[in-house]
Amino acid sequence: MAMKSWASSTRVAKRDHSKPKAGELAYRKGDILTIVETGTGKGHYMARHNTTGEEGLISTTNVREREAICVDPSLSLMPWFHGKISGPEAVSKLLPVEDGLFLVRESIRHPGDYVLCVSYSSQVIHYRVIYKDSKLTIDNTQYFYNLLDMIEFYSKHKGAIVTKLLKPKEKEGTKSAELELSKTGWLLDIRELTLGGSIGEGEFGAVYAGDYMGQKVAVKNIKCDVTAQAFLEETTVMTKLQHKNLVRLLGVILHNGLHIVTELMAKGNLVNFLRTRGRYVISTDQLLRFALDVCEGMEYLESKRLVHRDLAARNILVSNEGVAKVSDFGLTKLDCKASDKAKLPVKWTAPEALKKEKLSTRSDVWSYGVLLWETFSYGRQPYPKMSLKEVKELVEQGYRMEAPEECPPSVYALMRCCWEAEPRKRPSFQKLQEKLERELTKHSPGC
Numbered sequence: 001m002a003m004k005s006w007a008s009s010t011r012v013a014k015r016d017h018s019k020p021k022a023g024e025l026a027y028r029k030g031d032i033l034t035i036v037e038t039g040t041g042k043g044h045y046m047a048r049h050n051t052t053g054e055e056g057l058i059s060t061t062n063v064r065e066r067e068a069i070c071v072d073p074s075l076s077l078m079p080w081f082h083g084k085i086s087g088p089e090a091v092s093k094l095l096p097v098e099d100g101l102f103l104v105r106e107s108i109r110h111p112g113d114y115v116l117c118v119s120y121s122s123q124v125i126h127y128r129v130i131y132k133d134s135k136l137t138i139d140n141t142q143y144f145y146n147l148l149d150m151i152e153f154y155s156k157h158k159g160a161i162v163t164k165l166l167k168p169k170e171k172e173g174t175k176s177a178e179l180e181l182s183k184t185g186w187l188l189d190i191r192e193l194t195l196g197g198s199i200g201e202g203e204f205g206a207v208y209a210g211d212y213m214g215q216k217v218a219v220k221n222i223k224c225d226v227t228a229q230a231f232l233e234e235t236t237v238m239t240k241l242q243h244k245n246l247v248r249l250l251g252v253i254l255h256n257g258l259h260i261v262t263e264l265m266a267k268g269n270l271v272n273f274l275r276t277r278g279r280y281v282i283s284t285d286q287l288l289r290f291a292l293d294v295c296e297g298m299e300y301l302e303s304k305r306l307v308h309r310d311l312a313a314r315n316i317l318v319s320n321e322g323v324a325k326v327s328d329f330g331l332t333k334l335d336c337k338a339s340d341k342a343k344l345p346v347k348w349t350a351p352e353a354l355k356k357e358k359l360s361t362r363s364d365v366w367s368y369g370v371l372l373w374e375t376f377s378y379g380r381q382p383y384p385k386m387s388l389k390e391v392k393e394l395v396e397q398g399y400r401m402e403a404p405e406e407c408p409p410s411v412y413a414l415m416r417c418c419w420e421a422e423p424r425k426r427p428s429f430q431k432l433q434e435k436l437e438r439e440l441t442k443h444s445p446g447c
Contacts, residue, residue: 010034010251011047011063012185025049025056032185033058034213048213050189066185066239077177077229077258078147080104080168090117091124093169100166104129104147114147116154120162127161145223146257177232178254186239188212188251188261195219199268205257209264216264217250223257231258241304245297247317247327265317265325273318274379284408285443287375290316291411292436293324298368299429301326302361309359311367312348313374346388347381351396352423362423368432369418376411377404410439 013031020026025047027033036055037046047058082093084106094101094117101119107128114129116138127138129150135143136150139160144150155165170176181187196209199218208219222228238249253259267273270290274282294316301308308315308326315328344353350366353359370382383391383401400419403412414435420426427435 010066010185011045012066013058014062014064017058017062020056023057025054025058027058030183032182032187033063050192076171076174077232077254078104078151079170079174079176080151081147082169082171084108087115087117087126090115090126094119094124097122097124098167100163101169102151102165102167103169103171104151116150116161118161118163118165125162146228148228148254148258149256152255181235181252181254184239186235186249186251188253188259190253190255190259193217193219193253193259193261210261212250212261215250216266218262218264219253220260220262221257222260228258231260235260237306241300241306243297243300245293245323245325246300247325262327263319265327266320267318267322270313270316270318270324271374271379274313274375278378279406282378284406285440286322288411288436288440288443289322290318290324291372291375292433292440294326294368294371295429295433295436297326298364299433302364302429305361307359307361308364308367310345310348311364311371312345313371313379316371347383347391350423351392351421354392355396360423361429362426365418365426365429365432366423368429369415372411372415372418373401373404376407380404408439408443 011033013027013029013033016028017024018026018028025033027049032050033047034050035045035047043060044057045060045063046055047063048055080103082090082103082105085093086108090103090105093103097119099120103117105115105117107113107115110128112131114131114136116127116129118125118127129136129138129147130140132140132143135145136147137143138150142153142159144153151165151168153159154161158164178187192213194211196211198206199209200207205220205222208221210217210219220231222231235249235252242248247265248263250261250263253261294311298308298311310328311326315326316324317327318324346354348367348370350363353363353366373382374380386394398421400416403409403415414432417427418432
């Protein structure tokens, strides 16, 4: 029986198997193997080696599931990036001189540019990296989207510099994200990915449909180094989470920035799904199922003490089977204070979060109330015809949106519970789930 999902079939080798018998696969401890078939006899899988591409039998006892990655601030996509240090400081870090040892620093003399510092032949050579036309270059001939691409290129080709980059001088206290992702089995192979057309444009880059080893996937490509580093935290959070109503992470590719690879949600986001079909196609029963799907995903996050911070219908995706799943964990953090009030989506954000920058699961509940309104209005923009300034002022004064047309009174009552001014008076997602289940039973007595 062939496996249905590539993600669930990825394993990490627990020990070496260097002397395979006929039909068996050779691998070393730590290698990533993909199960391609399970019905191959007791105690064995048919697997493909993710690096060599070879296929063969492996013992079920020789492999383990992928580990979650610790959310570690020292985990860096660019451990060789030392930030704002002077030329003499860079030289001292690269001593004693070792050919091909390198680091990258921010240019103090030319703010916005970088400097590649390379050890070679008893000296340290500094190459100014110029930011030009949204790309980086050393010689005005070879251009790169970001520092990751540049370092990858000069590690393989000498090009305009004195020697290939052979060994990074890692900043103290950092760990290589590439090494950690590889070790835990979350680093995917760019050669196995086929990209299709764009299916969306996020704040930080395009999202593409694609194919990874036979599975339909969605790929979020983040080219900016700083943003990619921030999204690394999203990835580490997602490796810990597994729920039927959360969009599933398949892995990460480090090439031309950062690619975050997730399951493909074929029917797009909930706003567009509702707007393009409307009340004559989608029943109240289906709306309640979407609401319950989202609530179950959020109840799971609540149980992990995680705050989404950007819960809205645009961040809910619908699968081919019509299941709604919570996506966009770019802002997910433990109960915390908002770091940048300006970036909070005003129409979905609880008043205390806008005023005191206090975000919690209960502020997510407020956002969920707005998401319920979006759902039962078939994708309308909340607070129609009101400016952000008006929304902020009026909500603080006690204004709440009226019920959407034909919305069941009991569902509108749930919205109003979510919009209690006092966060502690708002229901938990667990309570909301119980109420929605009862509501769905009322509307679908035959289920």
